[in-house]
Amino acid sequence: MRIRTRGGLGLVGPRGERHVVQAADLDALALPVGDDGVVIGEDAQGRPAVLGVNRPTPYEVTLIGGLWTAQVLALRAVATGARVAVETGRGQVWSGLAQAAGGGRQCVTLHDVGRVPPQGASAGSPVLVIRDCGMRPPRGRVAAGPWQSVLTLLPYLSPTAPRLLRNASLVGVQRVSPDEAEQIGRLMRLPQATVESLPTLGDGVTLWCTRRDRQFVMTRPTDTETGLLGPARRID
Numbered sequence: 001m002r003i004r005t006r007g008g009l010g011l012v013g014p015r016g017e018r019h020v021v022q023a024a025d026l027d028a029l030a031l032p033v034g035d036d037g038v039v040i041g042e043d044a045q046g047r048p049a050v051l052g053v054n055r056p057t058p059y060e061v062t063l064i065g066g067l068w069t070a071q072v073l074a075l076r077a078v079a080t081g082a083r084v085a086v087e088t089g090r091g092q093v094w095s096g097l098a099q100a101a102g103g104g105r106q107c108v109t110l111h112d113v114g115r116v117p118p119q120g121a122s123a124g125s126p127v128l129v130i131r132d133c134g135m136r137p138p139r140g141r142v143a144a145g146p147w148q149s150v151l152t153l154l155p156y157l158s159p160t161a162p163r164l165l166r167n168a169s170l171v172g173v174q175r176v177s178p179d180e181a182e183q184i185g186r187l188m189r190l191p192q193a194t195v196e197s198l199p200t201l202g203d204g205v206t207l208w209c210t211r212r213d214r215q216f217v218m219t220r221p222t223d224t225e226t227g228l229l230g231p232a233r234r235i236d
Contacts, residue, residue, distance in 0.1 A: 054081075129148065
């Protein structure tokens with residue numbers, strides 16, 4: 001059986017009423033280790049959308065969006081057993097999350113820009129590095145590698161964005177201006193209808209895309225996430 005994935009957004013599972021495998025075929029089955037991922041919300045059909053950040057190969061994600069979404073992703077990554085290292089110049093907005101995550105375990109660590117130490121990522125201890133370094137993030141000291149994914153947060157499209165989008169394995173786009181939408185559309189080869197929708201996206205909605213695949217996802221916070229981070233918002 002061939003198992004198909006969609007641009008980092010998790011497994012495309014069977015859609016039929018029943019899925020039967022003969023006992024003689026069981027040895028041929030293989031699941032992609034580490035691609036269970038983080039549930040980031042629901043797609044247009046109400047199905048869970050999964051972001052596979054825990055994987056044995058380097059994985060770069062660029063999110064043009066708000067702090068709220070990045071923080072929800074951090075909390076949900078911790079819930080899958082990952083450690084999260086946040087590189088940021090505004091540690092005060094991450095400190096509450098770092099203290100609350102992990103139930104007393106140090107699952108989220110905060111680091112000044114350019115000061116992230118080696119994380120020692122492994123299959124048993126995967127790492128998500130979140131780079132919250134403003135409009136012009138410097139080149140990262142800690143790069144993506146096996147079991148260590150990197151998510152770069154950009155509040156808006158910036159002069160560094162084209163390089164980041166070209167190098168990213170996956171791009172997330174939240175509400176942007178019409179001019180930004182046109183630029184992103186050219187970089188990511190988006191259909192015009194998708195480009196025109198980007199300035200109208202609601203809070204909590206993200207377009208996750210590659211140059212071949214795209215999917216709108218609604219992220220709905222849990223009660224715990226709302227209590228810690230507040231309701232979904234695009235603007236910090």
